[in-house]
Amino acid sequence: MTEWDLKKLRILRTLADRGTVTATAEALHMTPSAVSQALTNLARQVGVPLLEAQGRRVRLTDAARLVLRHTETVFAQLERADAELAGYLAGEAGEVRVGAFSTAVPVLVVPAVAALRRSHPGIEVRVRETEAAESWELLSTRDVDLALSLAPHAPVGGDPRFTRVTLLEDPLDVALPPDHPLAAAPDLRLADLAAERWIYGGSGPWSEITRGACEAAGFVPQRAHTASGWTAILAMVEAGMGVALVPRMVSARASGVTVRVLDHDRPTRHVIAALRRGAESGPAVSRVLRALRTAAERLAQAS
Incomplete structure (x- = not known):
């Protein structure tokens, strides 16, 4: 029977994700030569070639991909074993590392942590603010246990390494200067703002979301100013420098601007929680996930 080396299998899986030996070495804090040697030894152990040169x-x-299909099942089962052992040893105690993008931290993560501190004080949650696209990469490298991101940047639904949970459908509202002619207009549509000067990021998820929503409404937004932080965006809107699409998670707490709900063709973004498949059976992780879902439900009801 083949002797499987979990460390070498993890290196092979990381190579499949990262694409190059150099990137794999950086992700695993190894040298490229150590990565190559480990994969050579793994191929010798399993008795089939795992890599072939391509420039x-x-x-x-194909043999390597066959090995990886079985490897994902093994790692998921090991995650379950780790989770069950942690539950046995620690009971209601444990540490859970959460990676979340900036707007999710105050409205989802903080209320969830506050609730857990009251109900399960033995569970320690360590929060790491990340970019939406970065969260699941940290999950993949085991730097966080639970990641919050936006749907376009979360792991795809069929990825065998992760479990996805939709936490929230977050509508997008329009922020207007208080004296804007359309601030009190009835039945406001996004298309009514086609000639406006827009404020949004130069790149990244929010730029994509803004352009996608406006294009779906039939126009390309004219970007007058570029900003990525909501404090800066709302300050410019308040000063009359333009208009902006703002997620309900932010607009519910905005001041100094007029926030209008779009009743027709309302754009929406989806907030996703992801965790390594099998880890959801861990008591501490499952309690944190449950607290996040409760916080998301309350936020949706309040908005």
Whole structure:
């Protein structure tokens, strides 16, 4: 029977994710030569070639992909074993590391942590603010246990490594200067703002969301100013420098601007929680996830 080396299998899986030996070495804090040697030894152990040269790069063989299909099942089961052992040893105690993008921290993560401190004080939640696209990468490298991101940047639904949970459908509202001619207009539509000067990020998820929503309404937004932080965006809107799409998670707490709900063709973004498949059976992680879902439900009801 083949002797499987979990460390080498993890290196192979990381290579499949990262694409190059150099990127794999950086992700695992190894040298490229150590990565190559480990994969050579793994191929010798399993008795089949795992890599083949492709120019200056390497690609996985069909045999390597077969090995990886079984590897995902093994790692998921090991996650379950870790989770059950942690529950047995720690009971209601434990540490859970949460990565979340900036707007989710005050309205979802903080209320969830506050509730857990009252109900389960033995569970320690460590919060790490991240970019939406970065959260699941930290989950993949085991730097966080639970990641909050936006749907376009979360792991795809069929990825065998992760479990996805939709926490919240977050509508997008329009922020207008208080004296804007359309601030009190009835039945406001996004298309009514086609000629406006828009404020949004130069790149990243919010730029994509703003452009996508406006294009779906039939126009390309004219970007007058670029900003990525909501404090800066809302300050510019308040000063009459333009208009902006703002997620309900932010607009519910905005002041100094007029926030209008779009009743027709309302754009929406989805907030996703992701965790490594199998880890959801851990008592501490499951309690944190439950607290986040409760916080999301309350936020949706309040808005």
